[in-house]
Amino acid sequence: MSSVELDDRGEKALLKREGLDSLHGVFACAGGELLSKPNLRARQRLRLRLVDESGRPVVWYLKRYGPAPWPRRLWGWPAGRERHSAARTEFENIRRLESAGVATMRMIAMGEEPDLLGVRRSYIILSAVPGEALERSFTDFLDRAVSQKEAVARFNAALVELVRKLHSAGYVHRDLYASHIFLDESPDGPELYLIDLARMFAPRWRRYRWRVKDLAELKYSMPAAWVEEHWEGFLTGYLGGRGGMSRWAASIDRKVAAIRRRQRRKQGARPRVREEGAVN
Numbered sequence: 001m002s003s004v005e006l007d008d009r010g011e012k013a014l015l016k017r018e019g020l021d022s023l024h025g026v027f028a029c030a031g032g033e034l035l036s037k038p039n040l041r042a043r044q045r046l047r048l049r050l051v052d053e054s055g056r057p058v059v060w061y062l063k064r065y066g067p068a069p070w071p072r073r074l075w076g077w078p079a080g081r082e083r084h085s086a087a088r089t090e091f092e093n094i095r096r097l098e099s100a101g102v103a104t105m106r107m108i109a110m111g112e113e114p115d116l117l118g119v120r121r122s123y124i125i126l127s128a129v130p131g132e133a134l135e136r137s138f139t140d141f142l143d144r145a146v147s148q149k150e151a152v153a154r155f156n157a158a159l160v161e162l163v164r165k166l167h168s169a170g171y172v173h174r175d176l177y178a179s180h181i182f183l184d185e186s187p188d189g190p191e192l193y194l195i196d197l198a199r200m201f202a203p204r205w206r207r208y209r210w211r212v213k214d215l216a217e218l219k220y221s222m223p224a225a226w227v228e229e230h231w232e233g234f235l236t237g238y239l240g241g242r243g244g245m246s247r248w249a250a251s252i253d254r255k256v257a258a259i260r261r262r263q264r265r266k267q268g269a270r271p272r273v274r275e276e277g278a279v280n
Contacts, residue, residue, distance in 0.1 A: 011109070014050060014053065015108070015109055021109075023121065023123065026111060027064060027123070029062065031048065033047040033049070042067065043063065043066070044063070045062070046062040047060075048060040048061070048062055060125050060127060061105075062124075063086075063087065063124050063198075065085065065086045065121060066121055067121060085122035086122060087110050087123055091110050091124055093198070094197060096200075097166070097197060100168075100169035102162055102194055103192065103193045103194070105127055105128075105129055105195055105197075107126055110125070130182070130184035130191070131184030133178065133182055134181045134183055135177070135179040138222070138223060139223050141183065142225060151190070155183070156230055156233060156237070159181075160234055160238050162194060163176070163214070164240070166194070170202045172200065172210040172211060172213070173194065173197070174199040174213070175196060175217065178218070178221040178222055179221065180194060180195050212255055215238070215248075215255075216253075217259065219252060219256055220259045235252075
């Protein structure tokens with residue numbers, strides 16, 4: 001097993017105290033809050049609320065990746081697809097995002113369990129980021145800033161900067177929803193953090209298509225009031241005078257419509273919840 005740490009700010013002692021300093025200890029960990037999500041399969045996410053050596057509360061996120069199904073591992077082995085663990089992919093994406101100047105999570109620890117087909121199990125422990133996800137906090141922010149146009153303008157500029165830095169560095173997020181962008185209202189102005197980097201990658205082809213997908217996910221997930229008043233200005237800022245505004249806007253709207261259709265199909269496929277007292 002190999003493990004990596006970004007830096008040591010007292011984490012080594014805390015990792016050891018909690019039994020999280022080895023792959024065996026991490027996979028044996030039964031504490032924390034399980035963050036269930038559909039279709040995670042061999043993946044598991046836990047929120048760990050701890051207290052460090054100084055008595056301060058600490059929140060970490062633990063992602064554990066079990067072995068992929070054998071057929072997939074055998075298929076991917078000749079091309080090396082399974083030799084890079086999901087944990088290492090996210091770790092490297094964190095480093096790439098930091099190099100691009102985008103604020104994100106900090107990696108506390110990472111481990112891998114190698115076998116003949118590459119990596120059998122892996123994990124990564126991440127710091128929490130300040131603030132709240134836009135999905136939860138942004139409507140309240142808009143309500144409070146209704147008479148403070150400067151606050152909204154500063155937020156818009158920060159959001160443009162985040163997305164432009166990500167795409168200018170050659171990467172796309174692939175899940176650029178409001179749930180993955182955190183807003184921290186600091187005294188110096190709004191600060192944004194991008195999380196959940198497991199699917200981030202640098203497309204070699206069809207970059208326009210992938211960037212449109214990111215932007216459509218963002219537009220789809222933001223509050224309707226903000227989209228109506230500020231989306232055009234956001235897109236203008238994102239393009240930075242490159243032109244092609246109408247083409248980008250039309251492509252994004254087509255993708256937004258496709259996301260809506262897909263969400264309606266998913267909702268329609270969900271089994272109905274029986275009313276209390278109903279009989280089979």
